Amino acid sequence: MRRRRCGLPRQERFRDLVTQLSDADEGRAVVSGLLGSAATPAGAAGPHSPxxxxxxxxxxxxxxxxxxxxxxxxxTINAPLSTVWKLQTDVERWPSWQSPVETVERLDHGRFRTGSAFRWTMPIPPNPSTPATDLEITSTVRQLKHHACIRWTGPAIGEGLRIDGVHVWSFIKVKGGVRVRTEETHTGPQVEADVPTATELLREGLEAWLRELKxxxxxxxxxxxx
Incomplete structure (x- = not known):
């Protein structure tokens, strides 16, 4: 009998995804381990425009x-803009609703603003090249417009791994709620060793984030x- 994919533990779903994408060579395994912790959560749903x-x-x-x-x-999120914005910018509470996020620490004080910085961790599943470990991400807000957009940058570092990311968000009021748009880029030798796999895993992570925010x-x- 075929097992339902949504019932698998997160790390097993991750391994299935990597297997479907391609055979795991050394570079691919490193990329997969780094990004796979953000795989789509079970039961997630929401209207996406990818x-x-x-x-x-x-x-x-x-x-x-x-x-x-x-x-x-x-x-599209059927909730007030103020609610969506509060969830996204109250970064220290991310672990309460984002399943892959383990810890978040604000590195500054006061309102979330341009120049704010925060350090957060996500688990990295084991793979043929690296053991299970934590990925530490340090993000700094470079641009922000209240209730409209955020752009942050920063490195993600794990055991023998480094990714430099740029992540941009926009929040637009629409009838009945908010349209949230996001775009992210990654650079670094591990992800650039296998761009298609790294891109697919980034897609999984971003769409999971939006579903959990919704x-x-x-x-x-x-x-x-x-």
């Missing part, structure tokens, strides 16, 4: 134009337990 027509920018700045690994996607915001807006 290929928005235009790049996402914040105050005129976007992602790395030269990066080979990139993905852009968007989702679930948390809509639950909060309608006072539903998560």
């Amino acid at each position: 290929h928005p027509a235009t790049s996402v920018t914040c105050r005129g700045e976007g992602v790395d134009p030269d990066a080979l690994v990139r993905h852009r996607t968007e989702i 679930s948390a915001a809509e639950a909060r807006a309608h006072n539903r337990p998560r």
Whole structure:
């Protein structure tokens, strides 16, 4: 009997994804281990438009134009803009609604603003090249417009791994809620060793993030337990 994919543990779903994409050589295994912790969570749902027509920018700045690994996607959330914005910018509470995020520490104080920085960790599943470990990401907000957009950059570092990322978000009021658009690029020798696999895993991670943001915001807006 065929097992339902949604019932598999996260790390097993990750291994299945990598197997489907390609055979794992050394470079591919490193990339997969680094990004696979953000694989799609079980039961996630939401109307996605995975290929928005235009790049996402914040105050005129976007992602790395030269990066080979990139993905852009968007989702409509049926909740007030203030609710969505609060969830996204209250970074220290990310672990309460983002399943892959283990810890978050603000490196500054006060309101979330341009110049704010935070350090967060995600688990990396074991793979043929590296043991299970944690990925530490240090993000610095470079541009921000209240209730409109955020752009942050920073390195993600694990055992023998480094990725430099640029991540941009926009929040647009629409009838009944908010259209959230996001775009991210990755550079570094591990991800550039196998661009198709790294891109697919980035896609999985971004779309999972949007689905969990949608679930948390809509639950909060309608006072539903998560």
